[in-house]
Amino acid sequence: MMQTTTTREEQIKAYAKELGFDLVGIAEAIPSIFQQQYRDWLEKGYAGQMEYLARNLERRLNPQELLPNARSLIVVAMNYYADTEEGPGTPPVRPNHAIFARYARGDDYHDVITKRLYQLLEYIKKRIDPNAAGRVYVDAGPLLEREVAQRAGLGWFGKNTMLINSRRGSYFFLGALVTDLDLEPDRPAQGHCGRCKRCIEACPTGALIAPYQLDARRCISYLTIELKEAIPVELRPALSANGNRIFGCDICQEVCPFNQKFSVPTTEPAFQPREITRNSRLVNLLQLSEPEFREKFRKSPVKRAKRRGLLRNVATALAYSDDPEAEAALQNAAEHDPDPLVREHAAWALDTLRKRKTTSSSP
Template sequence: MTIPNNLSQHDLTQRIKTKALALGFDLVGIAPAQGSPELTFFERWLDAGYAGEMHYLQRNAERRRDIRQVVPGAQSVVMCGLNYDTDYLYSTDCGDPDRGWLARYAWGSDYHDNMQEKLRQLQAFVAELVPEEVASKLYVDTGPVVERVYAKYAGLGWFGKNTCILNKKLGSWIFLGELILALPLDYDRPALDHCGTCTRCIDACPTDAILEPYVLDSRQCIAYLTIELKGSIPETLRSQMGHHIFGCDICQDVCPWNRKRTSTSEASLQPQPSQVHPSLAELAQLTPQAFKARFRGTPLERTKRRGVLRNVCVAMGNSGNHAFIPLLETLADDEEELIREHAVWALARLRQAGNDATPGRRIS
């Protein structure tokens, strides 16, 4: 693919970046469509079993290793970032054990639709600039692309020790999406690591999922346990999960780079009242129909009622609140075996805590 005569490579690059920002993206950078040491590490990470049951990461391994197998002739990856932070408290400031915690990214509508529409418009813009047909594909966390790697080489941010992409301005509250192009563009410089000697994310993880800087064992991560894991949560980890019912923000909440906050203006990413720190008692009583009505169009649809109520049972078991026992007794007879199992565990935990507690005091 060649650049049109009326545009230099530099001009084309700048027009694409300007358009991306005009579409509402907060960050944009361009990386070369080539291999990197991080992609080799990703394969070793998979081989170590750290992906757990996320078998989709194992599929298309060759395509993840070489993005040119995703888009033949690919030369550039336009990486775009969208801030999703809002001016609500962090999970580390909301310790009410009677209310569940949903990861910040799940407070609004499903971000995939928002990001994909913006990227489709960017793709159409490139097609207008370059009359000759340009092979391209766009993804938002849905394709065989290790997005964080290209985000680093596009200058959007560096790998934090918690493995999230960190940006000096936006911290780690960033959704990533990409447009892969069979088109030569100017590339940005890779972002430099600014974590220094800080280990706050590692020290704060309740389940010790960050084995060492930049190495996460997903099988121990609360986000994995509450979202990706479809079956039973290992009993050895349940008591460490606190009140988390969908994802976890702790390693990001404690990060110094997230102290300076910039709230998103995207309407679809504004928190829905039902999503922020919801009542465990209310969630425990959701019928299948009520669950669909409440969480339709949100990320929680992915985990379905059985997954969310499984997590609610664990959170109630960790709450120390004896008043949850009647609700858990009802859930112990739920039609879903997964919910029944975790309700029985939570009942045993609360009753044991009650036997050990001082009379007249809240179980904790």
């Protein structure tokens, strides 16, 4: 009778799937091969105010810095695609309502993925090698995770800078367990966009300055989440260019044919959309108090923008709203919001809204 043996790699991958990871692969724990490109990108200022991306650069770009004797990276991906009222690839067409990026509609992925990667490490210690050591990488930097995921066979780089899996699309969270176990690496993923450039053409701010190159300072995701100050006036209209993108932006993923064809809704309970991220009128969001914000966005990625960032974005989007209550809501925020950043954006939006009304009503 033929004997089948399960390799350590197969055992690890099977358990990772049991933990709810959709994709899993293995890469060698070598320093990033894109170090120079990453440094150039930072030097050109494309990271904007995201100074944290330049901190601990060695650690970000070399797994050995995180774990001495690191040998392998177990790289995982978790689908976060949430199909609400919209179909795959299409944004919700709900005038005067907010659109939150899909990744932010449920619970914070850092907590979910980190916890499960440590569970995977526990499993490895129990079943494979009691002396195995490991450290978890979640959000080590935009490049590193995508690079190791590509080397581990999970997907390839699209022109929108996202990691694309040819049969699953790009709506994935990525994470990695760095370990000192010597594991057989997978083959790097192969694939390409061909002549497609839909993402570049669809980006409302021109943030994709060339294939595979993002100037984060123009990206709505950066402007609505990472930027802590005023949104540059010339970029404010873009938040409403395709729905009201008040926290992140999925446009360059929505238009991607790989997502339109292959995205399937996640079954992970933690990533199911909350009522507030799925169904909120802008005028109601503009009235959120600090305690309400904390309660509604507990354990949510939206906390990152804080109340002042979120309401700044909401006020900005209301400049282009035709909600009959927009003007009153903006006036109230411009006069009474406790935060000066929100007041300034509300005043600008009120002014813009009134000018639009005057123009459209003039003969």
